[in-house]
Amino acid sequence: MEPYTIQTDDSGSLPPVLDVHVNISGRSSMPGKLKGRKARWSVRPSDMSNRTFNPIRAIVDSMKVKPNPNKTMISLSIGDPTVFGNLSTDPEVTQAMKDALDSGKYNGYAPSFGYLSSREVIASYYHCAEAPLDAKDIILTSGCSEAIELCLAVLANPGQNILVPRPGFSLYRTLAESMGIEVKFYNLVPEKSWEIDLKQMESLIDEKTACLVINNPSNPCGSVFSKSHLQKILAVAARQCVPILADEIYGDMVFSDCKYKPLATLSTNVPILSCGGLAKRWLVPGWRLGWILIHDRRNIFGNEIRDGLVKLTQRILGPCTIVQGALKSILHRTPQEFYHNTLSFLKSNADLCFETLSAVPGLQPICPSGAMYLMVGIEMEHFPEFENDIDFTERLIAEQSVHCLPGECFEYPNFFRVVITVPEVMMLEACSRIQEFCEQHYHCAEGSQEECDK
Numbered sequence: 001m002e003p004y005t006i007q008t009d010d011s012g013s014l015p016p017v018l019d020v021h022v023n024i025s026g027r028s029s030m031p032g033k034l035k036g037r038k039a040r041w042s043v044r045p046s047d048m049s050n051r052t053f054n055p056i057r058a059i060v061d062s063m064k065v066k067p068n069p070n071k072t073m074i075s076l077s078i079g080d081p082t083v084f085g086n087l088s089t090d091p092e093v094t095q096a097m098k099d100a101l102d103s104g105k106y107n108g109y110a111p112s113f114g115y116l117s118s119r120e121v122i123a124s125y126y127h128c129a130e131a132p133l134d135a136k137d138i139i140l141t142s143g144c145s146e147a148i149e150l151c152l153a154v155l156a157n158p159g160q161n162i163l164v165p166r167p168g169f170s171l172y173r174t175l176a177e178s179m180g181i182e183v184k185f186y187n188l189v190p191e192k193s194w195e196i197d198l199k200q201m202e203s204l205i206d207e208k209t210a211c212l213v214i215n216n217p218s219n220p221c222g223s224v225f226s227k228s229h230l231q232k233i234l235a236v237a238a239r240q241c242v243p244i245l246a247d248e249i250y251g252d253m254v255f256s257d258c259k260y261k262p263l264a265t266l267s268t269n270v271p272i273l274s275c276g277g278l279a280k281r282w283l284v285p286g287w288r289l290g291w292i293l294i295h296d297r298r299n300i301f302g303n304e305i306r307d308g309l310v311k312l313t314q315r316i317l318g319p320c321t322i323v324q325g326a327l328k329s330i331l332h333r334t335p336q337e338f339y340h341n342t343l344s345f346l347k348s349n350a351d352l353c354f355e356t357l358s359a360v361p362g363l364q365p366i367c368p369s370g371a372m373y374l375m376v377g378i379e380m381e382h383f384p385e386f387e388n389d390i391d392f393t394e395r396l397i398a399e400q401s402v403h404c405l406p407g408e409c410f411e412y413p414n415f416f417r418v419v420i421t422v423p424e425v426m427m428l429e430a431c432s433r434i435q436e437f438c439e440q441h442y443h444c445a446e447g448s449q450e451e452c453d454k
Contacts, residue, residue: 068399113139152176377414
């Protein structure tokens with residue numbers, strides 16, 4: 001077909017448009033049935049979206065129960081320290097953000113893995129003789145959640161598996177399964193302050209195991225591993241040649257009577273990707289700045305893992321630049337008193353909750369050593385009217401307007417998790433309501449009068 005001209009109007013003010021029909025494989029591109037054309041609309045969600053599953057959201061969103069209208073709702077379910085307004089970041093932190101914004105220097109794109117100056121600040125802050133760091137060892141991310149996602153994405157392919165704790169943070173499963181990565185659960189032992197069952201964990205490792213996820217201090221347990229236990233974990237990883245993803249977001253939130261050791265300070269031969277961020281210690285989860293610390297003194301990762309992480313950051317072009325601009329002041333100008341006051345408050349609430357619930361029939365709280373959580377065991381044989389921990393926590397909402405997450409959210413039935421960031425008066429009220437609830441529904445198991453007299 002010959003090209004022809006379409007005149008737009010008679011004024012001649014616009015140039016004519018040349019309509020050219022291109023022949024492909026000798027066939028005209030004029031309207032008609034084209035090769036490969038779909039007969040009808042067929043838009044479907046991707047395999048990744050279909051594989052994405054968040055246990056917490058699936059359980060919580062399915063709860064149809066309404067709280068008791070005669071009691072103010074107390075939510076002990078959300079791991080956000082800012083919800084109730086009693087825990088605020090330090091004024092120095094806020095001022096650092098204002099200064100960065102006012103400077104006008106941080107309104108454009110930064111390198112996808114973070115400004116060099118910001119990575120140098122993180123490297124300096126976490127550097128120590130046992131685990132040295134340079135700027136090249138730092139990847140900045142949009143929150144610790146993205147740090148975890150990038151680590152999983154760079155270490156594992158679809159069809160491989162990762163080992164994660166049970167009970168554990170549900171995001172590991174959510175991210176891994178969406179990528180087609182199998183999740184295997186290793187057990188934490190409540191009677192041993194949530195230490196890992198190392199023998200069971202090692203039995204799960206096979207030729208398809210891409211990494212071992214260690215969360216210390218723990219969400220949801222609030223536990224902190226001892227140095228000796230961490231060394232045993234590292235021995236398993238070294239023996240099996242499996243790298244470690246260390247989720248250490250709560251590493252700076254450990255109570256004064258407990259000693260915390262970053263995992264990388266205890267090993268020279270196990271490659272470790274350590275994830276952290278501003279969210280918890282500085283009480284600013286909405287600012288979305290996290291990081292990956294690459295510990296690889298034997299050069300096992302080589303350049304490939306580093307390059308892979310950089311490539312993965314290029315998908316969203318990096319974390320917030322304003323927070324990066326404020327990072328140096330946040331890390332170096334925040335007074336120690338701020339950290340001390342935060343941890344003192346959390347420990348006080350943890351002790352209060354533990355002591356109160358320890359006296360409640362049918363409950364077995366486990367005292368935490370850090371983070372913002374406390375796990376409480378439910379002796380289900382004493383509550384026969386409830387089918388499981390989900391049913392127990394639903395009824396707790398309906399009758400007492402206290403919302404705790406059931407252990408099923410963390411792959412650990414017959415427990416519930418308490419968030420200890422609420423104001424003390426609210427913590428006392430919540431514990432009182434939980435006690436009232438348990439006393440109303442508690443049934444003495446046959447042959448256990450001593451327990452009934454508790």
